[in-house]
Amino acid sequence: MSGNTFGTLYCVTSFGESHGPAYGGVVDGCPPGLALSGDDLQKELDRRKPGTSRHVTQRRESDKVEILSGVYEGRTTGTPIGFLVRNEDQRSKDYSAIAERFRPGHADYTYWQKYGARDPRGGGRASARETLVRVAAGAIARKWLNERYGVSIRGCLAQLGPHAIDFEDWKFVDENSFFAANAQVVPKLEAYMDSLRESGDSVGARVNVVASGVPPGWGEPVYGRLDADIAAAMMSINAVKGVEIGAGFASVSQRGSEHGDEMTPEGFVSNNNGGVLGGISSGQDIVVSIALKPTSSIRLPRRTITTRGEAVTVATTGRHDPCVGIRATPIAEAMLACVLMDQALRHRAQCADVARPLQLEKPRKIN
Amino acid sequence: MSGNTFGTLYCVTSFGESHGPAYGGVVDGCPPGLALSGDDLQKELDRRKPGTSRHVTQRRESDKVEILSGVYEGRTTGTPIGFLVRNEDQRSKDYSAIAERFRPGHADYTYWQKYGARDPRGGGRASARETLVRVAAGAIARKWLNERYGVSIRGCLAQLGPHAIDFEDWKFVDENSFFAANAQVVPKLEAYMDSLRESGDSVGARVNVVASGVPPGWGEPVYGRLDADIAAAMMSINAVKGVEIGAGFASVSQRGSEHGDEMTPEGFVSNNNGGVLGGISSGQDIVVSIALKPTSSIRLPRRTITTRGEAVTVATTGRHDPCVGIRATPIAEAMLACVLMDQALRHRAQCADVARPLQLEKPRKIN
Amino acid sequence: MSGNTFGTLYCVTSFGESHGPAYGGVVDGCPPGLALSGDDLQKELDRRKPGTSRHVTQRRESDKVEILSGVYEGRTTGTPIGFLVRNEDQRSKDYSAIAERFRPGHADYTYWQKYGARDPRGGGRASARETLVRVAAGAIARKWLNERYGVSIRGCLAQLGPHAIDFEDWKFVDENSFFAANAQVVPKLEAYMDSLRESGDSVGARVNVVASGVPPGWGEPVYGRLDADIAAAMMSINAVKGVEIGAGFASVSQRGSEHGDEMTPEGFVSNNNGGVLGGISSGQDIVVSIALKPTSSIRLPRRTITTRGEAVTVATTGRHDPCVGIRATPIAEAMLACVLMDQALRHRAQCADVARPLQLEKPRKIN
């Protein structure tokens, strides 16, 4: 299976470039009978849409999605769901400068070395605009997961550059343009972003995602583990450089007597493992954290080379997110949803006849 | 493809349980003509073998590997390479206690919930002993990568519980039982491990792995990225809870002007990206860091439940690594080798006709 | 990988229903640098287009294809090629009769039993109209195969119902609406079809496809054989009930001294094996023959049941091909092209370093 499809049973295939005619995707393997309309996808697409605040790219795209197949009379039929989002705002522009010199930290150089040529307009296939396909596919997955298993998936911005953001309540997430689960911190973030934008620089971020209600048993040891799939899915998001499950890197200095989550008849007492043990879901919250690097397209001049190997400097003008992490929350949620749905289907394929031996009273939620 | 096979073209399939008759693996897709003998596998297996120092499990296994197919007159034929390692030291023991109560932090509980039953002897399929299959498969991959492309893969222990280990030189790694790239720190680590073992507790660790000499162009955007595959491969190793590429989580607080690696005609000036840009290798060192949680089998008593849901305590006796991270270095190296080989084959499948446009004088090595 | 994607490295993903808004496909894994335009796809699509003669369905579709991604400045970039064909002639009609009673020999019944519901309009996903995606994907593959390896792929109608069609010359194929490699037989076929259409019945057909110029070595034993992939690809075409390679079923009564193709320094003396030995191409022509069953939608009344299990009769009006085999030639060619391209890429992934040991002067072409 080539690089633009992921999933074993819930398969997402993506195509499109930043300045081509359209992005589109195909979701194959969705169970039949799910109530689904374009609105279900649109709602999630609107959450990651560009141009929603001054802190993100000012590209104007309605990101209007059209479902082309797989739905009949308002319900999925079990056949592949094709969908399309036309690009609208491909501002005509001279790309010759960027076409010949590489932006430090950008995929310009590696695409060119791999394929011998590339579409330089707006990053081509490497543009983060591709993530809209993931969000659309994730919208279907999260709807099915919720209706079928009661799973809910939520995410929030946990750190913006130097500013860690304390978790207050999920309810705040959709009330600010940062996906911060904290209302008080917003003015500080806005001021920081205003100053950053003015400086012509960019910054990294951390995003947390949590899936609640996942039953125990999802995940395929030993290589197809749930956490391995999550790691791949998250690392495949543009700009992601690190992935943690549960305690993550804090595990390094923990002792076993601290890390190993004790159990009582009421459930787990803690959640250092982030809901995954031995690659299989434990019934606790799945807790994932990712690191996103700063946007590589910045206005500050930087040393680089041309396609002929000459030393030059490059400064990127144009409409770029100064922090790609700000719009990453719905993307990370979507990727987690797709992975969970895939593993849910894989689990019931092999283990549909297993009567789960023990139902703990009520899994203790640790967010 | 089910959960015990990984890779798209260099495919590794694994089987075996801790106390079953044997572990084995099948490597499919290896190019023909590679000089290969059992010794090539044995050399790497010996590096991860149990019982080599007092700081690791005292289980006695010779881990003698037998190649069963795919090699003729000392060279690979292109057909699948099957290999086998018999288990020898399955100490007869009463597993009834562990069979009925779950070790906190262990896969006991999730395997049982998933499959409805499990092999409790020595962790069954969840035992870290499975990693010998990875090491054997990795031995083939690293040999081919080295001979065909000059790639070398090295790893070291970067942190043991609270003790960060400064990188001194790769030459030290095979001179101590911790895989520390630092000779001076060894006495401190030994003292720490002695005290830890006495306490009955366990601890986490961090391991770094570096691949040098990888040419630019390996990796399949957007879901089959090189870094996504690395993340999955690393997260699939027992006890791993976090994966970083390059600057990893440090990227969160970096600015774009700091993170984006500048280029000169002599190569990159820094390596925050860890050798991967846009999911494709850049020609720099591939730099990966992983977090391993503390061993969950410890002597200290912990609260848990039985298979009938009753509250009890559990304390694990037997031969366990008090820090699984200590033996993880060759395993992480092997997984990186397998991923790189798979991507090397995938790259030349699609891009064999691409004349790489630019050959930078000499990629600057940043370890 | 779910059921609407095929190929390991040259991956084709398909979506769309007969009376939905559009059909579309994604081709992933195409090497970069191939000159490609919509015309390359259109040319092949026009060969299978409905309504081109009175002997096929009278549905009016321009089948105009739009490439949405993966091509920049007239050449493939190595990123996925998305394409779209809008449905135009979805005649408004009352499908309630067909929605409630099953056509004998049609997928109506099985889709409904599998998914619990189905899109009854024009056969929904089971419509042979889906094959346009295959033809578009095949157009790319055959272009690359031809430019890169000199492979040419041709097909013809070999039998129409009771009428076997002698092979005369490939040049005739595109000169008649039957894809017959024989000019003289055409009047007889036309008369037969006129009479068949009048009778309200339908009939089966046999189509042969040949790939010339395939170098020896393509194919992955033992399960990923070239012939196994061809068999799957052909059997996946609507209405196909049988596949032969080379001598096919005639092998049953052959002796080894007759079947085994002798070799001379000038090449093979015969081609009973149809260009595949041990699952690997031999350098001879790849020769494939397929059986297509008669169209199941016929005007003659037939016994069937309703969705409530009641005995009824059904007669299908509407625009149907009285012989699906007539338009099958470009489809079978396309499937063969896709399989060959996939295996070409797989072969060079594993064996790019193999110097083919022997170059036979000139493989003798047996068509």
Added chain:
Amino acid sequence: MSGNTFGTLYCVTSFGESHGPAYGGVVDGCPPGLALSGDDLQKELDRRKPGTSRHVTQRRESDKVEILSGVYEGRTTGTPIGFLVRNEDQRSKDYSAIAERFRPGHADYTYWQKYGARDPRGGGRASARETLVRVAAGAIARKWLNERYGVSIRGCLAQLGPHAIDFEDWKFVDENSFFAANAQVVPKLEAYMDSLRESGDSVGARVNVVASGVPPGWGEPVYGRLDADIAAAMMSINAVKGVEIGAGFASVSQRGSEHGDEMTPEGFVSNNNGGVLGGISSGQDIVVSIALKPTSSIRLPRRTITTRGEAVTVATTGRHDPCVGIRATPIAEAMLACVLMDQALRHRAQCADVARPLQLEKPRKIN
């Protein structure tokens, strides 16, 4: 996924060569809880074992299988089932003649052209001895299919060279060494084989396989169809050159009013479609027929070339089946079992929540 693994969820990986130390396989994805022992595999292996009559190869192999993993206390655990069969009778012999000249119709030539070298001993990886892995994997599948869904899979020799064998009753199949479902024909077949063996020649065969009790709904349109998977699985068996489902090539001259199987409330009236409509099982018997070419290793001298391209003749001595089709019945049954099990798991992954709308009283069995 490379060429030596097949299946999407019920995955079979195979390794081994004719004269290497062993053959082995890994079955991944088997549901937990299935009662399984080595005897279940052995019983089927004994059916295809060499040396059971004078009409097949006289190679002496006990083909004793050892299960190495995946079974605990007599039941599958859900983890991969590894198994091994040691080769015993690798008669020491001078292979230099065969190593340097190609047997017409044999994979000698293509393996050598693909890989640049090959293991010439006994056909190496191309030996039909590899099919024991399929038979072992099929034994697990057929047991599960039978216990879980009541599916039974049976096969028989339908034609031996010129001699078509009328189907009488399944009960005869295991009472003669030809797997003929007909007792009376056996003396004629024996006389024919004796004469054939004496002549130094070989002959082709046809084998039929039938699966009864398959519920409607298995199969994934449009590329992952049940019949496409069956076609690939059958064509991947050594020597197979043709595959038919249901009426197969007879469909070519059928009319729609004859081919399309009518339905009544009691079920289907005929089974031209062989149990598959639109790629999905219909609930009728799955009926498959395959053509096997004559063995290519014969005593009669034939024209060929050497590895240096020189014209020579070759005659093969040694122990070969004069008709590979004779032992093919259990192999074809096994492949059908593996495909059905894979599709059963895939079906319930996607459609576990579908209440099958209609239960026909009793599907009419057509063998």
